[in-house]
Amino acid sequence: MSSRPELQAPPEIFYNDAEARKYTSSSRITEIQAKLSERALELLALPNDDMPRLLLDIGCGSGLSGETLSENGHHWIGLDISQSMLNVALEREVEGDLLLSDMGQGLGFRDGVIDGAISISAVQQWLCNADKSCHNPRLRLKAFFGSLYRCLARGARAVLQVYPENIAQRELILGFAMRAGFAGGVVVDFPHSSKSRKEYLVLTCGPPSISTAVPNGKGEDEESCSDDESSGDEENQTVSISDRHRPRKKQKIGKKGRGREWVLKKKEQMRRKGNVVPPDTKYTARKRKDRF
């Protein structure tokens, strides 16, 4: 059987009570999770002003990764699909708030309220699988990245540590992230080492700018290992989280409304989807008179 947990059982079943305890009591896992979280936090490039930020830990498990966020003075909300993992987090009295939630169904936070997000060994491993017949990985990736983009403050980053199975899978995930509106790319640390090699998707909420340039990866020879040509100087990179409350996109509607053509097109689309739509008449899309 494959050693990749995501190929063995759905996460809420794989991470049962026994596995949650085993996972959390392994000193090797604790150490790896702490190291990966520290690097993810570094790649978030939060402003260097000692202000606590509100961060998300997606697939927080028993809170190992979240602990790094607390140690660095940040507030965090952790979400996970496994009740058993969250129970262990509660027993360990982690400082973050915990949510039982499936990231593939969207995150459900208000727009622009989160200052950054990390995810360690969770997104690609579990989101690209179809565990149930009703699961469509593409729809789940779309719901996940769309909701992640919306809840982040403009300029904020999400850093997702991943182990893609192949190039196609990496491109699939990045594609959905870009379609949701993120800019960014992949940072690869220690690319030449089979043991230490680690990949992070570094995504910035908002259009490409200097702060969305992908930082350099760490390598034995300190050469740049990011997949983005525009890599900047990591030392100088902090992200400015400017606008928590982004204005809603204004739709361009003329004085006469959207127009008859637009309404006819929409009605036709609805018919093609099998909806019952009233027939088109000379009154269709006609502007109503104001009553008063």
Ligand SMILES: C[S@@+](CC[C@H](N)C(=O)[O-])C[C@H]1O[C@@H](n2cnc3c(N)ncnc32)[C@H](O)[C@@H]1O
């Ligand atoms: C390898 S563990 C990492 C745990 C955590 N980062 C830590 O430091 O302990 C992956 C976690 O992702 C969670 N997970 C998997 N699929 C998920 C989903 N669809 N929604 C939320 N969490 C999920 C699993 O339950 C598991 O706790």
